[in-house]
Amino acid sequence: MDKPRIPADAGDQAAAKQSRDLPSRQGRVDEPWTPADVGNWAAAEHLNNPLSNRGGKDEAIGVVGAPAHAGDSRAVRRLAGLLAKRGRKDEAIDLLRAPADAGDRRATRRLAGLLIRQLREDEAIDVLRAPADAGDWSAARQLAELLARRGRKDEAIDLLRAPADAGDRAAARRLAELLANLGRADEAITVLRVPADVGDRPQPSSWPIC
Incomplete structure (x- = not known):
């Protein structure tokens, strides 16, 4: 069967779908068709x-x-x-x-x-710092985890407070865990109450590692 190149190239989405489905349906995955096709x-x-x-x-x-x-x-x-x-x-x-x-x-x-x-963790810290400071909660959690692994737990705690206070449950749980590990149980309990008070907000997805 010929590839429906003309309608696909012209922007016909149904034809484009048929075009991209044909190789795998016919078992011809060794025939890569280019985006131009x-x-x-x-x-x-x-x-x-x-x-x-x-x-x-x-x-x-x-x-x-x-x-x-x-x-x-x-x-x-x-x-x-x-x-x-x-x-x-x-x-x-x-x-x-x-x-x-x-x-x-x-x-x-x-x-x-x-x-x-x-x-190359020092470079990773530099890469994550700006988005974390700008309010990217996923970047903040990723950076906090990296800092905690390197023994910089106070920095990790400070970084997690804003997303935890705003209702990010993943950040709140990790913050409470860090506080508890440092013997600050009362603070940990307080942190865990915040997500319950603000309700079930949609949470950002976990960061990809690639």
């Missing part, structure tokens, strides 16, 4: 998954590389993840720096996670 980033992302799941990570890198290098932030994060899985962690780190510096919170947390895995 399927017409949009969503199709490239869909195609990327069967390739990477079947071990064709080099082909997947090729598929997602074009939108990544064109500045698509989601593609950048996906490409960084693929590079990291191939053991090319330094390349992944370099790729994530620009979006992290531009304020992409997900890229920042993935960058920090990669740096931590590479035992």
Whole structure:
């Protein structure tokens, strides 16, 4: 069956979906179709998954590389993840720096996670500091965990207070645990009462490690 290139390229979402589904349905995951073939980033992302799941990570890198290098932030994060899985962690780190510096919170947390895995914890602290101070609760929790592991528990406690007071239950639990470990049980009990008082607010998701 021929690929429906013309309607897909013209923006027909149904045709684009058919185009990106055909290789995996026919078992032809070794025939990577480029984003130009399927017409949009969503199709490239869909195609990327069967390739990477079947071990064709080099082909997947090729598929997602074009939108990544064109500045698509989601593609950048996906490409960084693929590079990291191939053991090319330094390349992944370099790729994530620009979006992290531009304020992409997900890229920042993935960058920090990669740096931590590479035992570059001082760099990870520097990367997380600005978003944590700016109110990114996930970055604050990630940074607090890193500081606590390095024995800087007072800094971790100070960092967790704002999200805990605002109702972030994950931050409150970790803050209470740190306080209890330091023998400050009364403060820990007070911290744990705050989320109950503010109700069940939606919580930010856990940070990715990449």
